[in-house]
Amino acid sequence: MTTVFYPFFLLYVFGGIAACAIVFYWAVANGQFQEQERARYLPLSGEAPGPCTPSTSKWPRSMILTVLLIASALLLQVASVLVMLVAR
Numbered sequence: 791m792t793t794v795f796y797p798f799f800l801l802y803v804f805g806g807i808a809a810c811a812i813v814f815y816w817a818v819a820n821g822q823f824q825e826q827e828r829a830r831y832l833p834l835s836g837e838a839p840g841p842c843t844p845s846t847s848k849w850p851r852s853m854i855l856t857v858l859l860i861a862s863a864l865l866l867q868v869a870s871v872l873v874m875l876v877a878r
Contacts, residue, residue, distance in 0.1 A: 798871045805867045809860060816856070 817823065 798874065801867065801871060805863075809863065813860070
């Protein structure tokens with residue numbers, strides 16, 4: 791009985807690994823890991839972050855599309871597992 795869920799488990803594992811790899815590649819390509827020396831001393835600088843203005847708090851369109859793409863990929867993965875489960 792436990793072997794029935796093994797392919798679905800593998801689908802979730804490999805889907806999660808693929809999603810993490812895509813997000814990591816995006817972070818590296820957009821320079822999210824630049825200035826490591828500066829980032830390590832930020833908690834010690836004593837500077838309080840300034841207030842967030844409406845113009846700086848808006849998400850860029852690319853980030854909104856990325857979040858929607860990841861959410862839709864996860865929903866598609868769940869739907870595919872449910873379809874395979876019902877088809878058995």
